[in-house]
Amino acid sequence: MYYSVTNSDVLIIGAGVIGLSCAYKLSKEGLKVILADPNPGKSASWAAAGMLAPVFEVKYAESSHVPFNIEARRAWPSFAKELTDLVNCDIDFKEGGTLQIAKSFDDLTYLMELAKFCRSLGFKVDNLSPREVRQLEPSLSPQISGGFFNEVDAQVNNRLLVDALIKAVKILGAEIILESIRELKIEKSRIIGAKTDNEEFSFKYAVICLGSYAKNFPYIKDYLTIFPIKGQILRLKKPEFFAERIVRAVVNSRTLYIVPRSDDEVVLGATQEDTGFDDSISLGPLSDLMNDALLVAPFLYDSAIRDITVGFRPNTVDNMPVVDWLPAENLAVSCGHFRNGILQAPISAEIITKLILGQKAPEAYNYVRYKRLNPNAN
Numbered sequence: 096m097y098y099s100v101t102n103s104d105v106l107i108i109g110a111g112v113i114g115l116s117c118a119y120k121l122s123k124e125g126l127k128v129i130l131a132d133p134n135p136g137k138s139a140s141w142a143a144a145g146m147l148a149p150v151f152e153v154k155y156a157e158s159s160h161v162p163f164n165i166e167a168r169r170a171w172p173s174f175a176k177e178l179t180d181l182v183n184c185d186i187d188f189k190e191g192g193t194l195q196i197a198k199s200f201d202d203l204t205y206l207m208e209l210a211k212f213c214r215s216l217g218f219k220v221d222n223l224s225p226r227e228v229r230q231l232e233p234s235l236s237p238q239i240s241g242g243f244f245n246e247v248d249a250q251v252n253n254r255l256l257v258d259a260l261i262k263a264v265k266i267l268g269a270e271i272i273l274e275s276i277r278e279l280k281i282e283k284s285r286i287i288g289a290k291t292d293n294e295e296f297s298f299k300y301a302v303i304c305l306g307s308y309a310k311n312f313p314y315i316k317d318y319l320t321i322f323p324i325k326g327q328i329l330r331l332k333k334p335e336f337f338a339e340r341i342v343r344a345v346v347n348s349r350t351l352y353i354v355p356r357s358d359d360e361v362v363l364g365a366t367q368e369d370t371g372f373d374d375s376i377s378l379g380p381l382s383d384l385m386n387d388a389l390l391v392a393p394f395l396y397d398s399a400i401r402d403i404t405v406g407f408r409p410n411t412v413d414n415m416p417v418v419d420w421l422p423a424e425n426l427a428v429s430c431g432h433f434r435n436g437i438l439q440a441p442i443s444a445e446i447i448t449k450l451i452l453g454q455k456a457p458e459a460y461n462y463v464r465y466k467r468l469n470p471n472a473n
């Protein structure tokens with residue numbers, strides 16, 4: 096069969112927030128970039144809540160992740176400004192911190208352990224009584240047992256973000272092909288081409304940004320173990336009287352977050368289910384999430400449900416992404432960003448851009464190299 100061949104400096108396979116951010120940075124450097132994706136920006140990057148939470152998404156066993164996340168958080172203000180200046184669209188980037196609260200005394204015990212852990216990492220965390228919590232956010236339930244506030248977290252509207260990135264890469268001259276890549280052509284240690292059903296690509300470099308879908312992708316699946324963690328998440332109409340900050344809550348030993356946007360929307364999330372690529376909306380996990388939310392934020396009771404989305408967080412064995420060359424000499428990957436892909440998109444794109452330009456990568460690169468998972472790799 097005859098295929099037309101399209102040439103570029105870089106082919107990016109997968110146009111979620113990770114691939115789009117790479118395309119944006121590489122195009123800004125003057126490289127000719129092609130992105131291939133049948134449905135750009137509509138997978139995990141569309142489902143997400145958009146919290147930029149470098150520390151408080153981290154679990155106890157993950158303290159080594161904090162330095163990478165802190166670098167990721169630092170990259171955000173300038174990234175947001177440059178992007179919005181270019182496309183002239185708002186992405187609702189806000190630096191308001193997060194209020195962490197607990198429903199019962201058992202939940203508070205868990206939360207205070209988290210506060211202790213955060214202090215051990217050097218973060219200033221002040222405990223709050225129920226009254227102090229309600230002074231900050233009067234719409235929350237009086238039936239809570241306490242909490243604390245962290246100033247570090249920010250948020251962005253991830254749907255506006257992916258739309259802005261799509262617009263930006265087009266302005267910068269990148270091309271988006273709305274097709275799946277089916278096959279890579281490999282010769283010795285180089286990737287010499289890639290194919291969709293209709294088209295063939297040749298390029299100097301390829302970057303795999305497939306999120307969870309790297310799990311089954313040819314060649315990559317032999318080197319990298321990625322597995323999807325399902326999340327169900329709701330978008331609701333924001334009540335007139337409601338919290339202004341992100342609220343994270345521990346309720347009945349489960350965690351949830353409520354992310355109020357600047358407009359009339361509030362995001363309520365999210366379930367975490369290890370059920371493969373099952374994209375069904377399921378009653379049990381969702382009703383737990385909704386009931387828990389109403390116990391701490393009763394004003395949500397009359398909120399209209401606008402959207403329930405299922406997304407797959409791309410996980411690795413150590414919950415950290417791989418942003419590096421893979422054994423082929425002109426193939427890079429930026430995959431496995433799990434719960435923090437929106438936060439980590441700008442810094443990951445910065446690393447990929449430096450690798451491709453042959454320049455010194457930022458320090459953060461050392462946390463996301465492939466060889467940590469495979470010490471025998473070069």
Ligand SMILES: Cc1cc2nc3c(=O)[nH]c(=O)nc-3n(C[C@H](O)[C@H](O)[C@H](O)COP(=O)(O)OP(=O)(O)OC[C@H]3O[C@@H](n4cnc5c(N)ncnc54)[C@H](O)[C@@H]3O)c2cc1C
Nearest residue numbers: 109111113138140144145146276306326406435436437438
């Ligand atoms: C419910 C939920 C809430 C979350 N909340 C947050 C949050 O608050 N903050 C945060 O930082 N992170 C959050 N995350 C995590 C974040 O969404 C992900 O880490 C991030 O979106 C991963 O981006 P990605 O571009 O790697 O993957 P994706 O967005 O999944 O993109 C992968 C792309 O690959 C494409 N693709 C698949 N197969 C092919 C093929 N063969 N050829 C070409 N393209 C292909 C798909 O169409 C898709 O567009 C959340 C995730 C979920 C599910």
